[in-house]
Amino acid sequence: MALRLAVLTALATTALVAAAQDAPAPGDEAELRQLTEDLAELKAAYAQEVRRLRELDMQVQALQARLAGKVPAASQAAPIASTATVAAPIASSPSATPPAGADGQQAASPPAGYASTAAEAEAARKEIPRSVADVKQATRTLFDQRLVIENGLTYNRYDRKQLTLNGFLALDAIFLGSIAIENVESDTLNYNLAARWGVTPRLTLNMDVPYVARKTVYQKGGAGGAAGAIAQEETTGSGLGDITFSGNFLMLPETPGRPETVLNVGITTPTGREPYGIPWTVLERDDDDFIRFAVPEEQPTGNGAWQASVGVSAVKTSDPAILYGNIGYTYSFESSFDDIDNNPDTVNPGDVKLGDSFYFGAGVAFAFNERTSFSMSLSNRLSARARTRYDGQPWSKVIGSDANSALFNLGVTYALNDHATMVGLLGIGLTPDAPDFTLGFRVPYSL
Structure with missing residues (x-):
């Protein structure tokens, strides 16, 4: 997914440079629009996959803490929210890019009741029910x-x-x-x-x-x-x-x-x-x-x-x-x-x-x-x-x-x-x- 996004980004950049240097042709404009739409779609899909990965990681940490018997009531009672309801919709604009965290990935807020990091999961394990x-x-x-x-x-x-x-x-x-x-x-x-x-x-x-x-x-x-x-x-x-x-x-x-x-x-x-x-x-x-x-x-x-x-x-x-x-x-x-x-x-x-x-x-x-x-x-x-x-x-x-x-x-x-x-x-x-x-x-x- 990341490789495909990089290739499309490079192609879109090359097409923009060529369009700026040479006289535009009807076929070039259509190709540029298509590449731009593909790029926006891949960016949205990439951000969605990043959110899913982070959510799965948080759910795994919370489940480990719950099995250890150290998670408070809010953590045990909170249902696992679906990706569609947790993840915020990404704008389809070609210039819209997801906010990046320290690792360059999408910074998604954790669902209520789940640990968002390994440190928080360890702290939850130490809490007394x-x-x-x-x-x-x-x-x-x-x-x-x-x-x-x-x-x-x-x-x-x-x-x-x-x-x-x-x-x-x-x-x-x-x-x-x-x-x-x-x-x-x-x-x-x-x-x-x-x-x-x-x-x-x-x-x-x-x-x-x-x-x-x-x-x-x-x-x-x-x-x-x-x-x-x-x-x-x-x-x-x-x-x-x-x-x-x-x-x-x-x-x-x-x-x-x-x-x-x-x-x-x-x-x-x-x-x-x-x-x-x-x-x-x-x-x-x-x-x-x-x-x-x-x-x-x-x-x-x-x-x-x-x-x-x-x-x-x-x-x-x-x-x-x-x-x-x-x-x-x-x-x-x-x-x-x-x-x-x-x-x-x-x-x-x-x-x-x-x-x-x-x-x-x-x-x-x-x-x-x-x-x-x-x-x-x-x-x-x-x-x-x-x-x-x-x-x-x-x-x-x-x-x-x-x-x-x-x-x-x-x-x-x-x-x-x-x-x-x-x-x-x-x-x-x-x-x-x-x-x-x-x-x-x-x-x-x-x-």
Whole structure:
């Protein structure tokens, strides 16, 4: 095509020079017009072919980026425009020539959503799709947002039954005494207001302010000594929970052979109502004044102790899956209270040391499209026994205070708009110490 255009251009130039030197002939004028028309037609065809070549090159680059999973929504959703609609018509005037770029070819503007150069295609590969960014935001491993305000609402359901035997075995087979069934049903609604501030591209500071509302129903069988009688009492409590300050530091960015690794540190303040020193209501006593059934007058909203935590999170993207996991340790500091005994008839000041806990979890998320992702994960927290010490007495462990709480979590993220994302989470308890289920919704809004 280029060779043919050059030949015709040379012939047209020779004909023009000959026409200027010699007297025009009728045949020469007709030949000149024909050559000029052929030249204009070839120029237009040549410009069209150049545009087609550039469009095909851009489409190949965009397709490579899309297959790598690094193209934003506009790139994936943009249809491939036909050459006839993308290319601007070329004037058929013999003097009209297409504008040339740096390489001497036609400079065509790329279609919307496609990379026009290899550099732009490589930049598109490095961009994080929205669904992947939402998953990383939920796992606290996203660092490209300046400020995020998050509103969250979580509901926990807890139900635990316990059989109490008060007596002894006769002849190793006959139980003599009273049998009571205790049941505790607890519903907790937690509203959490959080702020995430991206200080640098590698450091994010967080503040979580919870408001807790709890309702607990206590049931005790064998009331009044009758096996079929059941006593029941309900208590509630609401107020500010324990505020947490934390930070996330990007230690190692993600590479093809290494996950992104983030260091997490945090401290929890005892701003909520501690569970110690709450007055108790006695509902039933024995004839010898022994308390058979008593409940607290209100429910606590916090742990009552300072806690510090440190952990590591890792995220690895493997289109279309996103693998993530975390591991960490929480240390509880000793705290002193005016009354650490749950006996309504006594007041015993002392110290409490909650058990330290070790937590870990892992999961996988799938990016269905640019706006939606689905995740499955397993989280587990192992807590040691708590210890108490009355004033002037040695430390003693609280039997039954250790716990193994495991949850299987199902989550969905959906991008509402350019700034807001809705995150839904369903947790199913796998161990007796875990809640029966948890249901949560969060809406982070990036500014």
